[in-house]
Amino acid sequence: METVIWLPFFIAAFGFMVDLAMIFNGQAKVLRVLQDVNREYSVGNIASTADTEKQVLAELSKMEIWPSAASTTQVAGNIRSTVVIPTRQLTITHFFGAFASLEVDVTADMTVEYFEG
Numbered sequence: 001m002e003t004v005i006w007l008p009f010f011i012a013a014f015g016f017m018v019d020l021a022m023i024f025n026g027q028a029k030v031l032r033v034l035q036d037v038n039r040e041y042s043v044g045n046i047a048s049t050a051d052t053e054k055q056v057l058a059e060l061s062k063m064e065i066w067p068s069a070a071s072t073t074q075v076a077g078n079i080r081s082t083v084v085i086p087t088r089q090l091t092i093t094h095f096f097g098a099f100a101s102l103e104v105d106v107t108a109d110m111t112v113e114y115f116e117g
Contacts, residue, residue, distance in 0.1 A: 012095065019091040019099055026065065026090035027104050033059045034081045034108035041072075041079055042110045049074055056081060065089060068103065074112065082107045 033056060041052045049072040056070055060083070069084040087102045088094065 015093040015095050019093050019096060022092055023087055023090045023099070023104060026085065027106055029063060030060065030065065030067075030083055030085060030104075030106045031108060033063075034083065034106060035110070038072075038079050038081050038108050038110035042113045044113075049079075052079070052081065056083065077112045079110045079112060080107060 037046070037052055037055045037059065040046045040055070041049070046052050046055060052072040053070055056072070057067070060067060065085060066089065067083045067085045070082070072079065072081040083106050085104045085106070087099045087104055090104070091099050094100070
């Protein structure tokens, strides 16, 4: 009898853990994309910050992740790319309304290694 009472709580807790794990997994995937594309820009394989942003968006679209914001800047020899992703794109169960209103900010920095001249 107690099982009938506790089962929904266990299912909800399991769903929460799955959604949380998927958010962290999505964050790790996006971070890897940012690091790879920043590296390509830092060694001169990508020409500009605008091209870097386009490449980031292209790579993320392959993973079916569409950020609400993406930016790349270069200041004093450092490249910084930032992507903002709504968590509702990363969750599976969509049981928890708190996840629907949150966003994940992922930022990667890289030192420029390629200098023209």
